[in-house]
Amino acid sequence: MKYIMSCIAALTASTASADVARAVDDYILPGYATFAQTATTLSEGATSDCTIAAMRPAWHDAFDAWINISHLHFGPIEQDGRAVIIAFWPDGRSAGVRTLARLVATQDDVISTPEGTAQLSAAARGFYALEYLLFDPQFDDTGAYGCALRRALAADLANIATQVTDAWQTGYGATLRNAGAPDNQIYLTEREGVQALFTSLLAGLEFDIDNRLGRPLDTFERPRPTRAENWRSERSQHNILISLQGLKSLKDTLSDAQTPVTDAAFARAFAKLEQLDDPAFANVADPQGRFKVEVLQQTLRDIAVAAEVELSDLLGVQAGFNAADGD
């Protein structure tokens, strides 16, 4: 693939032009607005009806909205560890579920105020903590305390989503849109703004490949279906779809470049997802099921390789000079 791609690049020698403003206006800002809206709906819904059955659909909606933009690892979302609080995964130490179990067992009233909830460890906040409360049977019958805990975590999540979205709408969006302007303290050159977005595209694909698909696949000898993201709520496969849709929107709004190979790889990945019926990636435990997920993983690798070549003008040779290094 790499070889073929370098031949294509040599033939087409694309002159990509980037449109950071369009990416901000047509993808990022609407994406964050939907995230804030759906998280608020989840929290408000929980206030009127905190039952597990009532909260699940709103949790799904908010999670979809989050995954759509979750690869944007810069700006307000990175302040005060917000991205980690929203999405503490993978949780290799099972810190989240242990903390939640302790809270329930002790009926800890730390969650009675927003400030108290914000003191909880990041692993016990955000979408993944709520997933335990809404989908793990051990939290089914937690009574009034369980209700209060679900409400507190939903409100905490809505609060962070609103803060981040406000920050994008009232300043950070303009800062990114005006990358390279003389008074811009964050993006010193126009190129830096393009690179922040392009790096997000590649990092998002890498996260899907290594974590969302790579963790349950693990090795052929020892597949790990219960390491799949959101296997309890059976949205592991769905997350890949939403993530790819978000990444495609990012690519399409960011660049006018002709990217036929990238687009074809995206199309193949969407087609594979359409054919795949393995919502929690439980089938990675048998060889045939594993093969299908591996094929999907390979199509995502194809997207990454193609995007890197076809959009290389956006990347610039300097990106990640130190970050990718080690010394």
Add this chain to the structure above:
Amino acid sequence: MVTDLATRRGFIASLLVTATLPAMTWADAGSPAYLAAAKERDGTFSLIGLTAQGAQTFALPLPARGHAGAAHPIKPEAVAFARRPGTFALAIDCVSGRIMHHLEAPSGRHFSGHGSYSADGRILFTSEVENKSGAGKIGVWNTDHYTRRGCFSSGGIGPHEILRLTDGATLAVANGGIIAALDDDRSKLNIDTMAPNLTYLTLEGALLEQMSLPKALHQNSIRHLAAAPDGTVAFAMQWEGDPVVLPPLMGLHKRGNAVTLAALPDHLAFGLRNYAASIAFDGQGARVAITCPKGGRLVHFDRNARDPIFIERRDICGLSSAQHGFFTTDGLGGVLRAQGSDLSPLAAHPRAWDNHLIRI
């Protein structure tokens, strides 16, 4: 006429050698405040002098990617090390750009990329590793012609940065603990058993004191150092253990005292990606910062390793003290000053700044 000119040129040349050169100071190199290695847009490498405002005073080509180096405390000379596991270093005249001397690592050893001059500049100490065993050595060089005087043990495996402390009599050594294979990937051979330490040596190589981390942190490689005037040494670490563990990446140690490690809550530690690249005290010695290029963050702490302040900047890496706050560079070409929670750009250069900054 011709003869006159030739004679005159010869005369000037002899003047330069015998009289002018010893009198040269850093002012003759444009008074840079910092030195940094960089990769240029055309793919070549260079050593750049920078003012405190981020402007270039000189740019000298390097034959390969540099890592760090050391600046002579008096004369406008610098030693630039090849990237690990390099076997050569260059002593460079920063006025003319001339390579004055090639330093070769002894056979069977390589340089680890860092060095430090004695306070009077007469001796250069280089951090070296035995290829086979990973055993650490400190090479000792006379700086008049950069001839080798000898060497002594670094007190551990895989030494990385070494630093002469402000007392003028002590060398601090970050023995990173890792035995690295000399292949392109620099793969690590002893991660399960590694045991880094911070070693204090006299300039003659006598062991003064060693600080080791608690056992649970034995996979936390101590790699880079900074020193405060009171003798406190700050060290930056890189975690080689299980990625689900979020260990401290910065510690403070003063001889004779217990070590202080910087603990962070998970949601803040996570963004640092378990990797700190450079470390420095600020100009007042009140705060100590690390740069974390993989996480795109600078974090600075108070002298008790508490009160962390986070600053986001992609590919941030080079770090040194500034009169107020910190002076820092990144792979995007930015030169910036960090103070409090503010990051102020000073300049944007069309080059990628490499790992480290050297303050002159």
